[in-house]
Amino acid sequence: GAANEGGFFGRFPFGNCILSRYEFADVRHAILRVTDADLTLGGQSRTTADLEDRGATTARVQIPGVPGGLGIAVTHLDHKAEELRERQISEAIAHCKAAFGDDPHLLMGDLNSFSRADLDDEGWAAICALYASKGWPPPREESLVQRALRGAGFADAYALQAARGEVRVRVSPTVVGTAGAIASGGAGTVPAATAVERQAPHVVLAGWPA
Numbered sequence: 552g553a554a555n556e557g558g559f560f561g562r563f564p565f566g567n568c569i570l571s572r573y574e575f576a577d578v579r580h581a582i583l584r585v586t587d588a589d590l591t592l593g594g595q596s597r598t599t600a601d602l603e604d605r606g607a608t609t610a611r612v613q614i615p616g617v618p619g620g621l622g623i624a625v626t627h628l629d630h631k632a633e634e635l636r637e638r639q640i641s642e643a644i645a646h647c648k649a650a651f652g653d654d655p656h657l658l659m660g661d662l663n664s665f666s667r668a669d670l671d672d673e674g675w676a677a678i679c680a681l682y683a684s685k686g687w688p689p690p691r692e693e694s695l696v697q698r699a700l701r702g703a704g705f706a707d708a709y710a711l712q713a714a715r716g717e718v719r720v721r722v723s724p725t726v727v728g729t730a731g732a733i734a735s736g737g738a739g740t741v742p743a744a745t746a747v748e749r750q751a752p753h754v755v756l757a758g759w760p761a
Contacts, residue, residue, distance in 0.1 A: 567608040567625045567660065575610040576620055581625070581646045582606055582640045593632030593650065594688035603630065607643040609650040622647070622656025628663050636664055637695035644703045664696035665717065 583605040590602060605627055611620035624644045638660070647658055661722070667675055667690040679689055697707070 552689060565603065566606045567627060569608060569610050569612075569623055569625055571612050571623075573615075574613045576613055577650065578608070578610040579650050580606060580608045581642070583642050585629075585635070589632070590633040595631045596686075597631055602629075602633070605639055607646045609646060609656075611651075619654060622651040622654055624650070624656060624658040624660075626658070626660040626662075628661065630663050632693055633695050636662070637699055640696045640699050641686070644699065644705075657708070658700070662696050664694040665674050665690075666694040666697055667692040669694075 566580075585602055585604055587599065589604075590597060590599070605625040607624060609624045612623050613620045613667065624643065624647045627637070628639045643658065647656060650656075665678075682688070682690055700707075734750065
């Protein structure tokens with residue numbers, strides 16, 4: 552679903568998409584609105600040209616053997632202000648709650664957020680140097696987005712897979728943007744991905760809590 556009709560990334564509608572070989576049920580789309588007041592959030596200078604509505608899309612993927620289907624949500628959070636991302640992820644979480652209730656589901660997308668614990672010393676130094684080169688204040692050591700997700704009962708699917716030694720990792724710490732999958736719910740019957748190419752501080756493709 553489109554979040555807007557153009558803007559920072561070009562003339563085409565900007566939004567999210569879920570692709571699957573299986574049929575969808577109960578597809579929903581919510582707009583994560585911004586206002587001019589959001590220009591003051593965070594320590595990175597910006598204009599209305601790079602401040603735009605984002606979106607959150609949900610669907611139940613009708614996977615054989617999964618009663619009611621697997622809940623999938625995708626979003627793309629703001630690329631500058633962590634405080635704005637915190638609000639956007641809270642709205643996305645509420646959208647998931649409305650769509651899936653207490654059923655297990657995955658929330659994934661470009662979260663643009665990371666914590667100090669996601670990087671080694673070299674990676675963290677590179678991120679801090681990048682911020683300094685742009686005149687930005689240092690990044691937060693704790694992601695407000697991750698904190699909001701944990702508070703809502705989500706688990707980092709990448710971390711769960713990594714703890715089992717089932718993920719191949721390639722890190723490029725100078726890439727600040729992130730994509731992630733966060734799992735919510737009980738024990739899953741859907742197998743998680745066993746290999747990903749990790750090109751950002753906090754990239755997750757798929758997973759499920761144990």
